[in-house]
Amino acid sequence: MIITNIETVSGKRIVKHLGLVSGSTVRAKHVGRDIMASLKNIFGGELKGYTELLQESRQEAVERMQQQAESIGANAILNVRLTTSSVAQGAAELFAYGTAVVLEDDHV
Amino acid sequence: MYDILIFLALMALGYGFGRYAEAKHYKSIIQREQDLQHLPAVSSKVLPKVTHVDNILVSGNVVISVDYFKRFLAMLRNFFGGRITAYETLLDRARREAILRMKEQAKAMGANIIFNVKMETSSIYKGEKDSVGSVEILAYGTALIPKQ
Numbered sequence: 681m682i683i684t685n686i687e688t689v690s691g692k693r694i695v696k697h698l699g700l701v702s703g704s705t706v707r708a709k710h711v712g713r714d715i716m717a718s719l720k721n722i723f724g725g726e727l728k729g730y731t732e733l734l735q736e737s738r739q740e741a742v743e744r745m746q747q748q749a750e751s752i753g754a755n756a757i758l759n760v761r762l763t764t765s766s767v768a769q770g771a772a773e774l775f776a777y778g779t780a781v782v783l784e785d786d787h788v
Numbered sequence: 789m790y791d792i793l794i795f796l797a798l799m800a801l802g803y804g805f806g807r808y809a810e811a812k813h814y815k816s817i818i819q820r821e822q823d824l825q826h827l828p829a830v831s832s833k834v835l836p837k838v839t840h841v842d843n844i845l846v847s848g849n850v851v852i853s854v855d856y857f858k859r860f861l862a863m864l865r866n867f868f869g870g871r872i873t874a875y876e877t878l879l880d881r882a883r884r885e886a887i888l889r890m891k892e893q894a895k896a897m898g899a900n901i902i903f904n905v906k907m908e909t910s911s912i913y914k915g916e917k918d919s920v921g922s923v924e925i926l927a928y929g930t931a932l933i934p935k936q
Contacts (some may be wrong), residue, residue: 684843684930686904691839722798724806724855724878726885727922730912731851734924738847760845762909762928772912777924 681746681757682783689756692783698754702777703744706767707737734774738762741776754780802856809855810877817884824891829929831903840935844897847928848889851912852882854922879923883907886927899931 682689741762749757760778767773834842854862858874864874886907894902908926 682843683845685845685906685928686835686843686930688845690835690837690841690932693863720890722802723809724802724853726879727851730922730924731849734851734912734926735849738926739850742845751862761906762847762908762926764908764912764924764926766910766912772910773809777793 681750681754683742683746683760683778684756684758685716685760685778687759689758689783691786692756693786694758694781695784698749698752698780698782700777701745701748701752701754701780702774703741703746703755704775705737705744705750706771706773708771709732712743734764734772737772737774738776741774742777745776745778749778749780752780754782755783757781798856799860802858802860806857808857810881813885815883815905817881817888820888820892821884824888824895827891827895827900827902829887829891829905829927831905833904835903835932838932842933843900844931844933845928846890846894846897846902846931847895847926848886848891849924849926850882850885850889851922851924852878852885854878865893879909879925882923882925883909883927886925889927890927894931897931897933899933902929902931904931 745757745760755779757780760776764776765773765775854875858878861874862872887905890905892900906928910924912922912924
């Protein structure tokens with residue numbers, strides 16, 4: 681599965697468009713991390729717990745998008761966009777979307 | 789009386805640690821930027837006409853928090869208006885760090901260039917009275933990796 685945020689893939693051409701696919705996940709962090717975060721709000725600096733949490737969640741959103749694309753028979757997702765939104769205090773939604781396509785080698 | 793003492797203590801802690809952390813972070817950013825200079829990250833979408841490459845999505849993210857002292861400065865600025873330098877440096881650091889992490893991921897995969905780099909900023913944690921608590925910066929792009 682090729683995942684890219686450009687409309688084209690070098691050396692391949694699009695033979696079929698399968699429409700938009702997306703994946704999302706809503707995550708909250710646990711209390712321990714929250715306490716650390718409020719401490720960091722005094723000292724400043726990176727919140728490593730949150731960084732990892734968001735990275736994992738985003739990975740999961742991309743995997744869900746990938747599963748959806750596989751289920752409709754795509755072999756690549758082009759023009760992928762990632763967005764984040766804070767839906768409630770302490771929870772964030774990570775959303776990934778892109779265009780599912782079938783690619784084949786370009787012999788020209 | 790105790791309130792004022794606590795406030796002053798928090799201010800001093802924020803100022804001390806915040807300043808130290810910022811200086812250290814900038815040093816490390818400049819060092820790593822030099823190390824990764826040979827791996828350009830561009831915002832162009834037009835791919836070169838090459839065939840033996842893999843296209844892989846790479847990303848880097850960082851969640852960064854502002855310290856107590858800077859938050860107080862920003863609050864003052866809100867009153868008088870003008871540039872909030874304290875936040876400018878915070879976001880600058882976070883953005884450069886996110887790009888560096890993306891590049892490090894790409895380098896580990898053996899990429900030699902990253903195309904179509906997009907940046908996203910979101911405020912993920914709001915403190916009291918909707919003040920900026922912490923900010924997430926995400927950088928992502930498509931890495932071109934030569935096929936073996």
